[in-house]
Amino acid sequence: xxxxxxxxxxxxKGLWSWLSTTDHKRIGIMYAIACGAFFLLGGILATFVxxxxxxxGETILGQDQYNQVFTLHxxxxxxxxxxxxxxxxxxxxxxxxxxxxxxxxFPRLNLASWYLFMAGAIMAVCGWLFVxxxxxxxTFYTPYSSGASNAVxxxxxxxxxxxxxSIFTGLNFIVTVHKMRAPGMTWNxxxxxxxxxxATGIVQVLATPVIGITMVLLFLExxxxxxxxxxxxxxxxxxxxxFFWFYSHPAVYIMILxxxxxxxxLMGTFSRQHVSGYTFIAxxxxxxxxxxxxxxxxxxxxxxxxxxxxIIFSMLTFLIGIPTGIKVFNWVATMYKGSVWLxxxxxxxxxxxxxxxxxxxxxxxxxxxxxDVHLHDxxxxxxxxxxxxxxxxxxxxxxxxxxxxxxxxxxxxxxxxGVIAAILVFIGFNLTFFTQFxxxxxxxxxxxxDYSEFLEIYPExxxxxLASTIGSYILGVGLVMILVxxxxxxxxxxxxxxxxxxxxxxxxxxxxxIPDEHNFHDTPLVTRGPYDYHLADDVFGxxxxx
Amino acid sequence: MSSADTTLKHxxxxxxxxxxxxxxxxxxxxxxxxxxxxxxxxxxxxxxxxHPEVFLQVSELLDWRLGALNTVxxxxxxxTVALSIHFVQKGENDKVVxxxxxxxxxxxxxxxxxxxxYSGKFxxxxxxxxGFEPHGIVDGKDYSKYDIPFAPQFFSIYFVxxxxxxxxxxxxxxxxxxxxxxxxxxxxxxxxxxxxxxxGLYWHLVDIIWIFLFPLLYLI
Numbered sequence: 159x160x161x162x163x164x165x166x167x168x169x170x171k172g173l174w175s176w177l178s179t180t181d182h183k184r185i186g187i188m189y190a191i192a193c194g195a196f197f198l199l200g201g202i203l204a205t206f207v208x209x210x211x212x213x214x215g216e217t218i219l220g221q222d223q224y225n226q227v228f229t230l231h232x233x234x235x236x237x238x239x240x241x242x243x244x245x246x247x248x249x250x251x252x253x254x255x256x257x258x259x260x261x262x263x264f265p266r267l268n269l270a271s272w273y274l275f276m277a278g279a280i281m282a283v284c285g286w287l288f289v290x291x292x293x294x295x296x297t298f299y300t301p302y303s304s305g306a307s308n309a310v311x312x313x314x315x316x317x318x319x320x321x322x323x324s325i326f327t328g329l330n331f332i333v334t335v336h337k338m339r340a341p342g343m344t345w346n347x348x349x350x351x352x353x354x355x356x357a358t359g360i361v362q363v364l365a366t367p368v369i370g371i372t373m374v375l376l377f378l379e380x381x382x383x384x385x386x387x388x389x390x391x392x393x394x395x396x397x398x399x400x401f402f403w404f405y406s407h408p409a410v411y412i413m414i415l416x417x418x419x420x421x422x423x424l425m426g427t428f429s430r431q432h433v434s435g436y437t438f439i440a441x442x443x444x445x446x447x448x449x450x451x452x453x454x455x456x457x458x459x460x461x462x463x464x465x466x467x468x469i470i471f472s473m474l475t476f477l478i479g480i481p482t483g484i485k486v487f488n489w490v491a492t493m494y495k496g497s498v499w500l501x502x503x504x505x506x507x508x509x510x511x512x513x514x515x516x517x518x519x520x521x522x523x524x525x526x527x528x529x530d531v532h533l534h535d536x537x538x539x540x541x542x543x544x545x546x547x548x549x550x551x552x553x554x555x556x557x558x559x560x561x562x563x564x565x566x567x568x569x570x571x572x573x574x575x576g577v578i579a580a581i582l583v584f585i586g587f588n589l590t591f592f593t594q595f596x597x598x599x600x601x602x603x604x605x606x607x608d609y610s611e612f613l614e615i616y617p618e619x620x621x622x623x624l625a626s627t628i629g630s631y632i633l634g635v636g637l638v639m640i641l642v643x644x645x646x647x648x649x650x651x652x653x654x655x656x657x658x659x660x661x662x663x664x665x666x667x668x669x670x671x672i673p674d675e676h677n678f679h680d681t682p683l684v685t686r687g688p689y690d691y692h693l694a695d696d697v698f699g700x701x702x703x704x
Numbered sequence: 705m706s707s708a709d710t711t712l713k714h715x716x717x718x719x720x721x722x723x724x725x726x727x728x729x730x731x732x733x734x735x736x737x738x739x740x741x742x743x744x745x746x747x748x749x750x751x752x753x754x755h756p757e758v759f760l761q762v763s764e765l766l767d768w769r770l771g772a773l774n775t776v777x778x779x780x781x782x783x784t785v786a787l788s789i790h791f792v793q794k795g796e797n798d799k800v801v802x803x804x805x806x807x808x809x810x811x812x813x814x815x816x817x818x819x820x821x822y823s824g825k826f827x828x829x830x831x832x833x834x835g836f837e838p839h840g841i842v843d844g845k846d847y848s849k850y851d852i853p854f855a856p857q858f859f860s861i862y863f864v865x866x867x868x869x870x871x872x873x874x875x876x877x878x879x880x881x882x883x884x885x886x887x888x889x890x891x892x893x894x895x896x897x898x899x900x901x902x903x904g905l906y907w908h909l910v911d912i913i914w915i916f917l918f919p920l921l922y923l924i
Contacts, residue, residue, distance in 0.1 A: 260715035263725040329732045337725040367736040371743035383834030384860035386747055392854060397750060
């Protein structure tokens with residue numbers, strides 16, 4: 159189909175050809191390198207946090223250092239890894255290919271968004287390292303932030319700038335899906351990954367400006383003492399929380415929706431079956447995007463919000479469970495009577511199903527008013543959102559990277575190594591975070607560097623924390639192993655065929671092993687759905703073992 | 705499509721597709737602008753509903769005549785920019801240049817009026833937030849009588865909202881200057897005038913936001 163010696167990777171050479179590229183595939187790779195580096199940084203910080211908590215008493219970090227380390231861990235992981243990663247890496251690389259477009263609608267804006275992201279990222283990390291340590295937590299609640307050192311201005315400015323990167327990415331994808339689809343690529347033939355990125359784009363465009371203006375107001379609060387959020391000046395700290403969560407709760411769906419899209423594609427491909435309830439999965443993404451805007455108040459059940467608003471926010475929170483449940487049951491139904499092929503990406507898809515369901519259901523639990531009063535600010539909440547953000551979003555990302563790796567690099571990775579790493583990640587993750595559900599229900603508060611004072615009443619805190627720390631090391635080993643075999647595959651891995659998984663969507667069926675610079679020789683004419691596996695093998699190519 | 709046609713990007717099939725994509729993108733960007741200002745409008749609504757009597761009293765310090773003048777100036781500029789899009793569609797570029805310069809002049813008048821309003825306030829100690837120490841007598845109003853609780857919040861909101869709006873006006877002035885030179889150099893035709901149309905959309909939004917700011921801050 160395409161001349162193998164000529165592809166997007168070798169079409170132009172040199173560092174500048176990358177830094178000045180407007181090719182959506184290359185920008186995706188640049189996001190992958192950047193997000194990978196920040197994931198490593200955030201992971202190292204997490205290891206510090208867990209090591210400090212491994213045994214009672216002060217071990218490697220003092221009280222203030224501990225606060226600073228978990229703050230940077232949160233900021234890096236949320237704003238520099240989980241929010242940008244899937245749209246930035248896989249959305250950029252895959253979405254135009256999946257709809258048969260030559261590029262996104264605004265390629266230069268796409269490159270600009272990468273530079274904005276990098277500018278924000280460098281400001282955040284350098285501000286923290288060289289200007290002064292910030293210990294407000296990733297939420298920058300006032301009055302912590304209005305009373306903190308001026309270094310907090312670097313982080314909030316970074317969030318503002320990186321926010322625009324997110325807006326431009328989302329805007330680009332919405333326009334691309336509306337205007338750039340190949341002939342015959344109707345809305346009900348869009349792959350579910352594209353549907354999910356589209357729904358994510360809506361949330362990015364509608365929610366991110368609000369965190370932007372919140373960060374501007376916080377900036378002015380510190381610079382001019384404008385008295386909007388700072389209680390010492392007559393401002394209202396709960397107003398800050400409303401503003402903050404009006405973005406940051408929808409942001410949870412910026413993180414999880416694209417991962418859900420990846421899982422939908424993986425379920426179809428590796429069950430070799432039409433994805434059950436295609437329309438319902440597609441529209442439930444849009445429903446989640448919409449409902450996600452109506453639930454921010456559930457972060458403020460104990461912050462002095464009126465009882466009536468709390469009741470309404472609690473009820474709306476339960477509603478999110480409906481579209482989410484629709485997805486989970488349809489994924490399970492997709493596997494039913496399919497020919498499930500357990501390769502590494504599918505193992506991550508199953509892992510997602512298991513971990514995300516735990517994360518989602520515990521979310522319903524903390525959405526219950528009375529229960530939340532007990533669990534608020536405990537390790538139960540920490541465990542819950544790590545199950546959603548890591549067990550959901552990042553496991554989805556890792557599964558997606560394994561799935562599209564051959565298309566991005568033209569190489570296969572070692573399947574045995576992939577399976578072993580996946581098992582390590584699964585065991586390590588559950589050991590780290592499932593123990594924290596127990597800690598939380600017993601009342602261990604989050605953001606404490608030392609828990610020795612609780613040991614008289616709850617001696618089991620010591621062993622649970624130790625188990626959690628050991629789990630985090632196993633998780634770390636699994637993740638490092640992925641990095642090692644990925645790098646090995648990049649240089650020594652066997653060459654991939656154009657469609658090693660026998661998948662059905664355009665990026666596999668209509669491009670070479672590594673796509674051309676302009677994706678397609680001729681614009682594809684789409685005559686079938688994205689998961690029409692009931693058609694003969696020879697239409698899509700048989701799956702080939704590496 | 706001739707190879708000399710440099711206005712059609714290679715990844716689009718037709719001018720129509722390219723124009724529609726650009727316009728949809730601009731509308732989405734305007735949505736983000738509305739949400740950016742929405743945060744400040746919410747802050748206004750919250751503090752107004754908590755302290756209505758303070759807002760009522762302190763807003764007397766703003767001169768509604770200057771606000772009304774700026775409203776008229778901005779409405780006029782919206783009219784000239786709409787006409788410039790009409791004429792660029794008909795290919796009458798001479799008129800487009802004149803109309804864009806008129807728009808630019810209106811925007812400049814707006815900023816000059818804003819400058820006098822701001823400096824008048826600053827000279828009497830009316831600053832946003834903690835620097836708020838009103839003094840002196842203007843138009844028979846003793847400013848020191850307005851030093852009451854939550855008056856600083858009103859002026860914080862006033863300066864932040866009109867300040868960020870003013871930044872948008874400055875950006876618009878830059879865009880109009882850039883557009884004028886491009887029109888004069890003959891870059892646009894009835895087949896390709898996307899930047900004029902998109903800047904027009906942006907300018908109407910800047911206008912609409914002022915239409916809300918003026919009554920909320922000056923009149924009620």
